[in-house]
Amino acid sequence: MKIQVFSSLSEKQKSNYKTEKQWLKQGFIPVSRNTGVVMYPNHYYSKQYVYFDSTDVRKASEKELFPYREAERNKRRERRLKEKEKREREKRQNEFLVLCERQGKLDAEKYKGIVPTLKITIDIETTGLEFWNDEILQVSVVDVNTREVLLNSYVKPYFTEDWPEARRVNYITKEMVQNAPYFHEILPELNKLLAQAKSVVGYNINDFDYPFLVHYGAVFNDKTEIEDLIFVFAAIYGDFCKGNSDFKLKSLSTCAAFFGYDWNGESAHNSLSDCKAVTYCYEKIMEDSYQTLYEENLYKRDNGFFYSE
Numbered sequence: 001m002k003i004q005v006f007s008s009l010s011e012k013q014k015s016n017y018k019t020e021k022q023w024l025k026q027g028f029i030p031v032s033r034n035t036g037v038v039m040y041p042n043h044y045y046s047k048q049y050v051y052f053d054s055t056d057v058r059k060a061s062e063k064e065l066f067p068y069r070e071a072e073r074n075k076r077r078e079r080r081l082k083e084k085e086k087r088e089r090e091k092r093q094n095e096f097l098v099l100c101e102r103q104g105k106l107d108a109e110k111y112k113g114i115v116p117t118l119k120i121t122i123d124i125e126t127t128g129l130e131f132w133n134d135e136i137l138q139v140s141v142v143d144v145n146t147r148e149v150l151l152n153s154y155v156k157p158y159f160t161e162d163w164p165e166a167r168r169v170n171y172i173t174k175e176m177v178q179n180a181p182y183f184h185e186i187l188p189e190l191n192k193l194l195a196q197a198k199s200v201v202g203y204n205i206n207d208f209d210y211p212f213l214v215h216y217g218a219v220f221n222d223k224t225e226i227e228d229l230i231f232v233f234a235a236i237y238g239d240f241c242k243g244n245s246d247f248k249l250k251s252l253s254t255c256a257a258f259f260g261y262d263w264n265g266e267s268a269h270n271s272l273s274d275c276k277a278v279t280y281c282y283e284k285i286m287e288d289s290y291q292t293l294y295e296e297n298l299y300k301r302d303n304g305f306f307y308s309e
Contacts, residue, residue, distance in 0.1 A: 004040060005039060024060070030056055036051060037052075093159040096182075099182075100216045101217055103184045107195075111191060116221055118193070119199040120141050120199070120201070122141050123140050123209060125137045129208075137172045139153060139186065142275040151190060154177045156178065156182050158183070171270075195219070198225065200227065202229070203229050203252045204228065227282075231249070233281070240301065261281065
């Protein structure tokens with residue numbers, strides 16, 4: 001009899017069939033690797049296992065059970081270690097949030113009443129994409145009008161030990177940040193600049209940089225205008241997606257290439273390099289010809305012209 005799905009068996013049959021691991025827990029091992037029935041555990045059909053009935057197994061000796069039991073002990077030790085590391089990380093994370101929140105409140109009071117006049121661009125590099133679970137590794141601020149670098153600093157993570165996936169993108173290593181200040185130590189300087197900012201320009205700033213910065217104590221004044229170039233450039237580029245009824249968003253690298261930006265040997269995904277690129281792209285976007293193209297493509301989108309092309 002060929003049985004394919006374990007969950008479809010009768011209760012009596014289920015009680016008789018077990019996987020090798022389940023039998024090992026009870027002190028039995030298969031008589032032969034050639035016995036048993038291959039089945040899916042359920043109707044999701046994701047993975048098959050070999051199930052043995054009571055005639056396919058025998059009582060195991062302590063020597064035979066030792067490798068299995070040792071492996072299980074190692075797994076339990078690893079789980080306990082991971083749980084401990086998780087608790088310690090959460091403790092450090094909560095501690096860090098308190099420090100950032102406290103500094104943010106102090107800065108908000110200190111810089112209250114400053115008349116904003118600056119137009120700046122801001123960019124960050126991080127350990128990951130989740131502002132509630134990752135940290136800032138680098139922050140840069142550039143004056144859009146003068147191109148002066150107002151702030152550029154690496155940041156030492158407070159509760160994150162490693163960031164291998166992010167490192168493959170931003171190339172920021174542990175050694176590069178080990179002597180850098182923590183983010184709450186940079187906040188006074190950053191918040192002073194934000195208090196003076198009449199306009200903050202960024203690329204994908206609304207969905208990425210802004211949530212990170214605010215989560216960790218950055219204070220944007222009430223009069224600050226956030227200008228996110230990613231949506232403006234998408235309209236200028238004009239790659240329309242009929243399925244979403246809107247323009248496809250493009251990377252900063254695509255934007256920079258479109259406007260002929262020279263990275264001068266620098267690369268994207270360094271916050272200062274990105275700030276410089278954003279500043280250049282902003283100036284190009286504000287040119288009359290690109291503003292006209294922007295308005296024309298928005299008109300075409302809103303009036304269904306792209307659907308007929």
